[in-house]
Amino acid sequence: MLTRLILQSLAWLAFMGVLLFGAAGTLAWPAAWWYLLELAVLSLWLGVWLARHDPALLAERLAPLVQAQQSRWDRLFMAGIGAAWCGWLILMGFDAMRFRWSAPLPVWLMSLGALCVFLCIFLCRLVFRANSYAAPVVKIQASRGHKVADTGPYAYVRHPMYAAALVFFVGTPLLLGSWWGLLALPVMAYGMGWRAVREERLLAEQLDGYTEYMARVRYRFVPSIW
Template sequence: MIARLILQTVVWLIGMGALLFGAAGTLAWPAAWWYLIEVGGLSLGIGLWLARHDPGLLAERLAPIVQRQQSRWDRLFMVGVALVWCGWLILMALDAMRLRWSAPLPVALVSLGSLCVFLCLFICYLVFKANSYAAPVVKIQTGRGHKVIDSGPYALVRHPMYGAALLLFVGTPLLLGSWWGLAFVPVLVAGIGWRAVREERVLAAELDGYADYMTRVRFRFVPFVW
């Protein structure tokens, strides 16, 4: 499984690099190199930790984004996410490097972007530590004894990984130096907000105790906000 983890991580990084540097028209883009190193290194580290402590969850995380157990709406959503993500990377590369629509961002904002990316992945680590059922697709994992998790980050919000994704959405364009990428963030937030609502309907209907959990933990992404 570790070999598969490394292979998928390398393929994923090569794909993102091809989109970023291809759209930028140059390899001389230090911010993009650092972004790939930071995201790839931290993701691989978390994956290796899962391989040792929760191989079942790692297997779920490495599974295809389209599966038979999913509802049709979630299959379409995941395909849409992949396409939008690729388009977003291309937009930021065009903006920051090839066409230079955006003026260079201050170093402080670029550093803030890198910090946001780190915090996103650190929160994901905390999520995986608390929830062995944190699959990337919406489904009930009956074969793994799926149950409601209300500890760790789940004691604060119902979807801590989506909350962490907000940091990634903000941090990525800041680190890459793209104001247009940052302007697109509300579209990404609306997308995961829509999915969170649909996901909760599935969990409330099919997972014992989830409806009660929703009454105890009021907020979805950010405490006292939503």
């Protein structure tokens, strides 16, 4: 499974590199190289940890993003978010390097971006430790004895993975030096919020104890806010 993890991660990073550097029109973009390197190291770190502690979850994370068990709305969402992701990377390449619409960001802000990317992956590890059913697609994993996760970060918010993604969506454009990329954050946040609401409806209908969990943990992404 580790071999599959490495090959799949390399393929994904290579695809991201093609989008970023292709849009930038140059390979001389140190921030993008650092971004891809950081993602490679952190992804390997998280994947190796999963392989040792929860190989079943790792298998779920490596599965296709469109599956037979998914609801139709989630398949459409995954297709839409995939297109939005590609457009986002291309936009940042255009902005930061090819056309330089954004003024150069100070080093401390780019460093903050790198820290946000690290924090996202670290938070994901906390999520995976608390929830062995944190698949990338919305489905009930009946064959694995799916049950409600309510410990760790799930004791504070109902969707800590999405909260971690918000940190990532802030960190990526900061590290790459693109103010225009940062402006996409409200769109990304709205999309994740829409999915969270639909996901909760499915879980409340099909997963024992989820309605009670929602009553105990009031907030979805950020405590005391939403």
